[in-house]
Amino acid sequence: MQIETLRRRLRALGANPRHQYRVLRLWSQAKPQDDGPRPIENFLPASLRAALPDIARDLAALATLDAEHPGEDGSRRLVVALADGQLVESVLMPTAGSRQRAPTLCVSTQVGCAVGCVFCMTGRAGLIRQLGSAEIVAQVALARASATVRRVVFMGMGEPAHNLDNVLEAIDLLGTAGDIGHKNLVFSTVGDPRVFEALQSRGADQVRPALALSLHTTRADLRAQLLPRAPRLTPEELVDAGERYARLTAYPIQYQWTLLDGINDSDEEIEGLVRLLQGKYAILNLIPYNAVDDLPYRRPAQEAAVAMARRLHQRGILTKLRQSAGQDVDGGCGQLRARAVQAQPP
Ligand code: SF4
Numbered sequence: 001m002q003i004e005t006l007r008r009r010l011r012a013l014g015a016n017p018r019h020q021y022r023v024l025r026l027w028s029q030a031k032p033q034d035d036g037p038r039p040i041e042n043f044l045p046a047s048l049r050a051a052l053p054d055i056a057r058d059l060a061a062l063a064t065l066d067a068e069h070p071g072e073d074g075s076r077r078l079v080v081a082l083a084d085g086q087l088v089e090s091v092l093m094p095t096a097g098s099r100q101r102a103p104t105l106c107v108s109t110q111v112g113c114a115v116g117c118v119f120c121m122t123g124r125a126g127l128i129r130q131l132g133s134a135e136i137v138a139q140v141a142l143a144r145a146s147a148t149v150r151r152v153v154f155m156g157m158g159e160p161a162h163n164l165d166n167v168l169e170a171i172d173l174l175g176t177a178g179d180i181g182h183k184n185l186v187f188s189t190v191g192d193p194r195v196f197e198a199l200q201s202r203g204a205d206q207v208r209p210a211l212a213l214s215l216h217t218t219r220a221d222l223r224a225q226l227l228p229r230a231p232r233l234t235p236e237e238l239v240d241a242g243e244r245y246a247r248l249t250a251y252p253i254q255y256q257w258t259l260l261d262g263i264n265d266s267d268e269e270i271e272g273l274v275r276l277l278q279g280k281y282a283i284l285n286l287i288p289y290n291a292v293d294d295l296p297y298r299r300p301a302q303e304a305a306v307a308m309a310r311r312l313h314q315r316g317i318l319t320k321l322r323q324s325a326g327q328d329v330d331g332g333c334g335q336l337r338a339r340a341v342q343a344q345p346p
Pocket of ligand 1: 115157
């Protein structure tokens with residue numbers, strides 16, 4: 001279901017924009033419909049009041065908890081059932097020990113994914129279907145029923161750029177009625193010109209999310225092998241586009257680098273990163289890979305990852321070595337876990 005479908009249903013029941021906002025606010029913040037000093041029944045049209053229980057039931061059915069897997073690090077992986085029985089994952093990330101992070105939820109935007117990154121389990125199955133904008137918000141509402149969420153990262157299953165309209169519709173709702181700060185909404189992508197166009201053209205009065213770009217290597221040829229169906233932007237073009245958006249919004253771009261032992265941890269890559277990112281308004285997140293059965297990629301030794309982060313830091317690149325949240329839980333999406341991260345000091 002799309003948020004616009006829900007709005008149409010509310011309008012047909014006589015809801016004006018203020019009524020719609022109220023219903024959407026309570027849903028996206030997982031608050032009961034009678035929350036607040038003035039019960040909602042007092043000022044909604046009678047037709048809408050009568051339909052509220054049905055609407056609440058339909059919204060709750062969009063995303064239900066199929067299973068929950070707690071991690072030793074305090075993360076909680078939620079296996080979420082959609083109304084048609086498809087499963088996606090959301091991850092609630094721990095905040096204990098983190099100095100700056102708001103309580104964060106990582107959400108999925110597609111069932112499966114068409115990008116086919118060679119190190120990712122989700123990519124192996126291809127794209128099964130898009131999530132509707134309401135299904136994306138429903139993951140937040142579901143998580144908020146049992147936890148505080150102040151930051152939402154679109155880094156779960158799927159490539160948000162391939163479901164752009166629905167992801168932006170969900171972002172608009174979460175950044176307004178959902179009460180999530182705009183820079184705490186993080187749009188993650190392998191880099192797609194349509195994303196840069198759509199985000200760049202947003203006015204200052206619109207929700208402008210922060211941006212995370214999956215870089216993974218500074219070599220265009222290696223990037224084409226690792227991300228076989230990502231748009232053919234060179235690393236330089238990706239960073240140029242990211243820098244324009246960072247300057248527009250005044251939030252740094254987060255460059256994601258899944259660290260693969262012996263593949264993208266060489267001296268050549270360190271030099272490439274210094275060349276690409278020095279002086280840029282950027283944070284580099286090094287995320288040691290979570291090895292997945294049947295895939296030939298390995299996680300580098302912790303000391304090697306720490307040394308790489310330190311060398312980059314010394315060369316002026318703001319680098320964070322991040323630990324994957326929920327490493328000890330057996331997730332269906334290797335990269336969901338690999339990107340669901342908490343900061344560690346370099
Ligand atoms: Fe898709 Fe992300 Fe997996 Fe790549 S890493 S295949 S973009 S879900």
